[in-house]
Amino acid sequence: xxxxxxxxxxxxxxxxxxxxxxxxxxxxxxxxxxxxxxxxxxxxxxxxxxxxxxxxxxxxxxxxxxxxxxxxxxxxxxxxxxxxxxxxxxxxxxxxxxxxxxxxxxxxxxxxxxxxxxxxxxxxxxxxxxxxxxxxxxxxxxxxxxxxxxxxxxxxxxxxxxxxxxxxxxxxxxxxxxxxxxxxxxxxxxxxxxxxxxxxxxxxxxxxxxxxxxxxxxxxxxxxxxxxxxxxxxxxxxxxxxxxxxxxxxxxxxxxxxxxxxxxxxxxxxxxxxxxxxxxxxxxxxxxxxxxxxxxxxxxxxxxxxxxxxxxxxxxxxxxxxxxxxxxxxxxxxxxxxxxxxxxxxxxxxxxxxxxxxxxxxxxxxxxxxxxxxxxxxxxxxxxxxxxxxxxxxxxxxxxxxxxxxxxxxxxxxxxxxxxxxxxxxxxxxxxxxxxxxxxxxxxxxxxxxxxxxxxxxxxxxxxxxxxxxxxxxxxxxxxxxxxxxxxxxxxxxxxxxxxxxxxxxxxxxxxxxxxxxxxxxxxxxxxxxxxxxxxxxxxxxxxxxxxxxxxxxxxxxxxxxxxxxxxxxxxxxxxxxxxxxxxxxxxxxxxxxxxxxxxxxxxxxxxxxxxxxxxxxxxxxxxxxxxxxxxxxxxxxxxxxxxxxxxxxxxxxxxxxxxxxxxxxxxxxxxxxxxxxxxxxxx
Amino acid sequence: xxxxxxxxxxxxxxxxxxxxxxxxxxxxxxxxxxxxxxxxxxxxxxxxxxxxxxxxxxxxxxxxxxxxxxxxxxxxxxxxxxxxxxxxxxxxxxxxxxxxxxxxxxxxxxxxxxxxxxxxxxxxxxxxxxxxxxxxxxxxxxxxxxxxxxxxxxxxx
Numbered sequence: 001x002x003x004x005x006x007x008x009x010x011x012x013x014x015x016x017x018x019x020x021x022x023x024x025x026x027x028x029x030x031x032x033x034x035x036x037x038x039x040x041x042x043x044x045x046x047x048x049x050x051x052x053x054x055x056x057x058x059x060x061x062x063x064x065x066x067x068x069x070x071x072x073x074x075x076x077x078x079x080x081x082x083x084x085x086x087x088x089x090x091x092x093x094x095x096x097x098x099x100x101x102x103x104x105x106x107x108x109x110x111x112x113x114x115x116x117x118x119x120x121x122x123x124x125x126x127x128x129x130x131x132x133x134x135x136x137x138x139x140x141x142x143x144x145x146x147x148x149x150x151x152x153x154x155x156x157x158x159x160x161x162x163x164x165x166x167x168x169x170x171x172x173x174x175x176x177x178x179x180x181x182x183x184x185x186x187x188x189x190x191x192x193x194x195x196x197x198x199x200x201x202x203x204x205x206x207x208x209x210x211x212x213x214x215x216x217x218x219x220x221x222x223x224x225x226x227x228x229x230x231x232x233x234x235x236x237x238x239x240x241x242x243x244x245x246x247x248x249x250x251x252x253x254x255x256x257x258x259x260x261x262x263x264x265x266x267x268x269x270x271x272x273x274x275x276x277x278x279x280x281x282x283x284x285x286x287x288x289x290x291x292x293x294x295x296x297x298x299x300x301x302x303x304x305x306x307x308x309x310x311x312x313x314x315x316x317x318x319x320x321x322x323x324x325x326x327x328x329x330x331x332x333x334x335x336x337x338x339x340x341x342x343x344x345x346x347x348x349x350x351x352x353x354x355x356x357x358x359x360x361x362x363x364x365x366x367x368x369x370x371x372x373x374x375x376x377x378x379x380x381x382x383x384x385x386x387x388x389x390x391x392x393x394x395x396x397x398x399x400x401x402x403x404x405x406x407x408x409x410x411x412x413x414x415x416x417x418x419x420x421x422x423x424x425x426x427x428x429x430x431x432x433x434x435x436x437x438x439x440x441x442x443x444x445x446x447x448x449x450x451x452x453x454x455x456x457x458x459x460x461x462x463x464x465x466x467x468x469x470x471x472x473x474x475x476x477x478x479x480x481x482x483x484x485x486x487x488x489x490x491x492x493x494x495x496x497x498x499x500x501x502x503x504x505x506x507x508x509x510x511x512x513x514x515x516x517x518x519x520x521x522x523x524x525x526x527x528x529x530x531x532x533x534x535x536x537x538x539x540x541x542x543x544x545x546x547x548x549x550x551x552x553x554x555x556x557x558x559x560x561x562x563x564x565x566x567x568x569x570x571x572x573x574x575x576x577x578x579x580x581x582x583x584x585x586x587x588x589x590x591x592x593x594x595x596x597x598x599x600x601x602x603x604x605x606x607x608x609x610x611x612x613x614x615x616x617x618x619x620x621x622x623x624x625x626x627x628x629x630x631x632x633x634x635x636x637x638x639x640x641x642x643x644x645x646x647x648x649x650x651x652x653x654x655x656x657x658x659x660x661x662x663x664x665x666x667x668x669x670x671x672x673x674x675x676x677x678x679x680x681x682x683x684x
Numbered sequence: 685x686x687x688x689x690x691x692x693x694x695x696x697x698x699x700x701x702x703x704x705x706x707x708x709x710x711x712x713x714x715x716x717x718x719x720x721x722x723x724x725x726x727x728x729x730x731x732x733x734x735x736x737x738x739x740x741x742x743x744x745x746x747x748x749x750x751x752x753x754x755x756x757x758x759x760x761x762x763x764x765x766x767x768x769x770x771x772x773x774x775x776x777x778x779x780x781x782x783x784x785x786x787x788x789x790x791x792x793x794x795x796x797x798x799x800x801x802x803x804x805x806x807x808x809x810x811x812x813x814x815x816x817x818x819x820x821x822x823x824x825x826x827x828x829x830x831x832x833x834x835x836x837x838x839x840x841x
Contacts, residue, residue, distance in 0.1 A: 062784025062821050188777065195785035196773040196792060198720020198760030205719035265714060267706060323724050323732055323786040323820045372722075372786030373821055404725040579780050583823060587783055590822025613729035613818070621811040624824045 013047040013159040014123050017167045018116040040095045040167075042109060044073065044116040046124070050144070050156025052077060052084045054113060057097025057347055058105045059089035061322075061374040063643045064580040065105045066190045068183075069113050071576065075175060075183040076117035079144040079155075086190070089346045089368035099345035099379060101470065103544035103641020106576065110639060115172040123166060127158040177574035177635040186579035191370055202372050203342035204327035208397035211329065212241070212262040214390040215273040216400070218410055221606030222253035222466060223283030229259060230277035239264045240272040243393030248356040251382065252467040253606070254410065258386055262394040286465045288604035289317065293418045296439040299463040305437045307456075310420035311489070313482040314668045315441060316600040317416040319610075320471060321618055324372020325407040330387035331397035336363045341384045342371035349381035356385055357392075375591070376470035377411060408611045413601050414471030415464060417441030419482035423452075425490040429504040436483065440464060442475030445543050445648070448483055449512055450505035466603060472588070473644035476543040477595065477651065481669055484539035484652030488659065498538055498656065499525055509542075511571055511634075515549040516540045518569035518630045523551035533557065535660025539652035545640025546572040550589075550649030552625075554657040559675035561597060563625040563654060570646050571632035573639040578631060581642050585629040588646035594619040596651035598673045688753045693718065694762025704750025708742070709733045711749045712759060720760035720789045724818065731817040734790035734797075735759050741797035743816075760789035763796070772796050775834035776827070783821035791817050795831045804835050 007013075017040045044054045054073050060066040066086055074081045087093050089100075097109075121141055128146035129136045131153065139148040146153050177184065194200035219226070231242040241262045250256040259276070263269035287295040293314050297304040328341035337359065343349045343366070350366040353359065371378065387400035402410075422435040434452040443459040459475075471477075491501035499520050506512045519538065520526065528536045533556045540549040553565040570585050598617050602610040610616040651669055659665050664676065686704045690697055693716060702711045712718040712735070724732030726745050733744040736758040763770045772795050775781070782788045791814070798805060798813040805813065810828050819827065 062782075062786075064783070186780075189780060189782065189785075191785070192777045192780075192782070193769075195782060195788050196760075196769065196776050197764055198718070198789045200785065201719065202722075202786060204723065205713075207717070207719075266710060267703075321820050323730065323784070323818060324722070371784065373784035375820075401723070404727075583780055583783060583826065586825055587822035590824055591820065612727060613725040614727055618818055618820060619822065619824075620818060621815045621824050621828070624811070624828075627825055 007163050010045050011047050012161070012163050013045060014120060014162055014164040015043060015045045015166070016116040016119045016123070017043045017165065018112045019167060042095055042112040042116055044113070044120055046120055046155050046159050048156060048160045048162070050154050050159070052079055052155070053087060054084060054116070055087045055094045056109055056113065057089060057094045058109050059100045059344060059346065059368045060370045061100070061344060061378070062372070063105075063584065064189055064577065065100070066370065067187045067580060068106065068110060068576050070190055071183045071187045072110050072113040073117045075180055076114045077121050078141045081182060081187050083144055091346050091350045091364070091366045096347050099348055101344055101376065101379065103546070103644045106639050106641040107545055110576070111174070114174050115168065118172050118174055119166060119168050123164060124155060124158050127162065128153060131158065183576050184574070186577055201369055202324055202327070203329070203340055203369055204324055204372070204401045206329040206340040206369070206399065208329055208331050211397040211399055212264060212390070212394050213266040213269045214260055214262045214387060214398045214400040215269040216258060216260040216386050217273060217276055217278065218406065219255060220280055221283055222286065223606055225255060225281040225283075226257055226259065227279040227281045233277060234261055234272040234275040237263070237268060237272050237275065239268060241390075241394040242272070242276070243390050245389045247385070249352070258389050260386060260390050262390045262396070262398050283606050286606045289416075289600070289602045292416055292465060295465065296416070296418050296462045300439055300460040301462065304439070304460065305420070305458060307420065307422055307435050307437065310422040310435065310437070311486065312667065313419040313421065313485065315417040315419065315478040315481065316669055317413040317466060317468070318471070318595050318599045319408055319413055319601055319616060320375045320377030320411065321408070321616070322373040322375060322377055325402040325404060326378065326383040326411065327401040328383040328387040329397060329399045330384065330391040332391055336365070337388055338365045338367070339384045339388060340367050340369060341381065342374070342378055343368055343381060343384070344374045344376070344378045348379060349384050352381040353384060353388060357388065375472045376474070379470060380412070382410070404613060405611045408616055409608045412467040412469035415441045415468040415475070417475070417478045419478060421482050421486040423486065423490055425494045425501070427494055429494065429496050429501050431490065431505050438475065438479060441478040444474040445476035445479040445541060449509055449542055450487070450502070451508045452505070466601070472591070473543055473647050476541070476644070476648050477592070478669070480539065480541045480648040481651045481655065484541065485655045485667065488537070488656040489665065502540055511547045512540055512542055514632060515547045515569040515571050518632055519549035519551045519567050522569065522628060522630050523565070523567035525551055530660060533661050535657045535662070537653045537656030537658070537660055539649045539656065541648050543645045543648055546570060546642055546645030548645050548649045550653040552650070552653040552657050554654060554661055556658060556661045556676060559672070559677045561654070561658060561672040561676055563593065565625050566650065567628045567630065568646060568649060569630040569632060570642065571634060572642045572645070573637035574635045575631055575633040576639050581631060582629050584642045585631070585646040586627050588644070589627050589650050590619055590624060592647040592650035593623060595669060596654045596671055598670045600670050600673055686750065688749050691716070691749070691753065691757060692755065693757045694759060702749050704748060704753070706749050707745055708735070708747040708749050708752055709744035712744060718759050718761050722786055722789060724787070729818070730787070731794060732787050732790040734793045734817070736793055736797060739797065739800060741794050758793070760793060763792065770796065771837040772799065772830070772834045775830040779826045779830035779833060781823055781826035781830040783823055787817060787819045791819065791827055795827070795834065798831065799835055805831065
């Protein structure tokens with residue numbers, strides 16, 4: 001990169017570019033930002049006005065990475081949090097990033113930002129030493145100023161007239177967690193005030209001059225093919241433009257063509273969409289959400305495993321239901337495309353747009369304003385491509401905001417699964433045999449964390465009749481449900497306390513034992529009193545660098561399951577922001593309760609019937625038990641992410657508590673969609 | 685259908701020219717650029733679109749603009765007065781009662797209305813009164829805490 005170009009873009013001052021070799025291998029920098037070296041993972045700039053700006057391709061969908069990353073800069077640069085500006089998820093300004101997923105921001109980006117800030121601090125020390133002709137050791141940096149004896153200078157004063165760029169790699173000394181002053185404290189949500197005043201602009205709030213509203217024609221069922229299209233009546237509506245364009249990458253169930261309308265307002269767009277005369281060729285017969293489990297095993301690659309004595313668990317497809325549905329605004333100027341969209345992967349969406357429109361990297365700019373949640377559901381650029389196709393046809397900017405019905409039908413779902421488990425426990429509690437087969441959901445947390453000799457653990461790829469994709473913690477939720485429920489079954493088979501059984505078999509994992517002991521202690525596990533229709537259950541696991549244990553108490557009245565209390569212990573290394581971490585843990589439990597008890601995507605004949613919030617139940621205030629989180633702050637361990645792992649414990653803990661309360665072993669998620677009776681009868 | 689020419693929003697008479705059969709949500713967001721009121725479901729199931737109409741919590745996605753002409757409408761943008769946050773807004777910040785924040789405007793206005801009818805609600809009364817609101821990030825316990833904290837601190841709407 002030419003230094004001249006760089007400072008032309010950002011103004012003078014000093015800049016630190018952080019080369020992330022690990023990330024370069026992991027993400028593949030092929031689609032990198034041409035304004036800087038391909039290997040740069042993050043960078044930071046201190047302007048001649050003293051303004052500190054940091055840049056990352058990561059995005060904030062509510063997990064508060066904006067706060068944790070800002071704290072990283074404030075910590076290492078010794079500046080107040082309020083003086084740091086963070087540019088996130090903007091493909092024109094930020095370094096390439098492979099996407100915000102897998103709880104990766106904290107373990108991967110957070111240390112990079114800290115290294116960049118620590119390096120900038122050292123550069124400021126050098127500048128102050130030069131300026132004052134003073135010994136570097138006599139200078140300290142604190143509160144946004146360099147001080148030596150009676151002399152003091154703000155960052156702006158030090159950077160004035162400078163054009164310094166430093167490119168660094170790893171191995172910069174960082175402030176140890178035991179000495180953190182800003183990191184480790186509960187820095188408040190950065191955009192909090194804008195949110196409580198309604199000022200924050202989410203992707204669906206974006207507006208451009210002359211903008212039209214877009215609607216897309218979706219097939220009446222998955223796999224139906226467009227046989228004929230007569231757009232004349234729609235086109236006759238004043239201000240309406242109809243677009244039809246083949247997709248470079250067809251979407252599962254949707255087909256190869258995007259057909260849509262753009263109109264001056266959403267109501268007219270709706271009318272125009274209804275005025276399209278369309279004939280469809282129906283799709284072949286497809287399995288329903290009830291018979292999909294048989295379908296998974298029938299279509300398993302290489303055939304289903306033929307283990308004898310295996311017990312089957314089933315996992316329903318569920319929906320992310322981000323409260324802000326997918327949304328995008330696209331605008332073309334002189335053959336260049338700008339898109340504002342809610343996505344966990346702005347660079348991935350840019351690549352999709354480049355491939356679809358056959359455009360070079362510099363002609364596509366994707367920007368992601370902090371978005372109304374994702375939960376793993378906003379990786380693809382569907383809304384962005386739709387908006388861009390319509391905007392191209394209309395010659396005006398187009399907003400394409402999905403409806404809830406579209407979101408609940410045409411996004412993608414957390415995979416359903418059949419999981420078959422078998423095993424044996426010796427009378428002393430040691431696990432003697434373990435076999436585990438996951439059909440369709442995935443391999444995350446396939447391996448048991450317990451010490452098991454000769455485990456057979458396999459993920460079987462199969463076919464999914466509906467579009468599926470990542471969801472908070474991927475298959476770890478399904479795999480932990482089956483494993484932790486079956487662990488309960490094994491404990492009961494030898495009459496051993498479920499906690500004692502787990503602790504005995506987790507002798508190889510101190511961190512797992514620690515969260516189990518912490519959750520058990522807080523919940524009063526040893527003193528629990530089981531009464532009829534009232535029970536206790538626990539589960540534990542680790543994923544994405546986090547360790548979790550969950551203890552719950554339930555009552556079952558006439559089949560109605562009520563979760564009375566949840567205690568969850570969580571450990572993810574050194575805690576960066578205790579309040580936001582608690583918020584994540586509590587929120588994951590609340591969200592996880594939906595998948596545990598009642599959430600289920602229902603479909604038949606290629607049509608989703610759970611396509612509205614009145615037909616797809618998500619947790620509400622009245623569903624909430626008291627939730628207590630116990631955070632184990634391990635300042636001696638690297639900080640890891642927390643957005644996902646805390647969700648994996650709740651479903652098996654509730655399932656085990658239902659067994660404790662009723663003697664009924666429910667082996668299906670959701671556990672009690674219409675109360676317990678129907679769940680149990682539908683589980684076979 | 686007849687057109688509506690004026691709405692009283694956040695203490696100001698705003699000129700509009702909207703078909704009376706359009707939703708209040710659409711008019712607020714598109715015609716008046718008050719995008720703090722959110723779309724979440726379009727069927728009154730999530731309450732992200734809650735505004736106050738003559739002090740009553742109202743689901744803007746299923747309310748026709750013709751129904752509210754001449755009435756006093758308050759959106760999230762009109763809750764803070766002269767830059768001073770409403771106690772419920774303060775309490776939401778204090779309790780970190782949000783993650784993505786998309787439900788927050790509706791939650792805050794729903795809470796303001798709840799506290800007007802029940803100045804000191806119990807946990808159960810909050811759960812009942814707020815049960816129409818969805819927070820998919822699951823910050824419910826924090827919202828309950830925020831409402832308790834704001835209770836008794838007065839408020840206006």
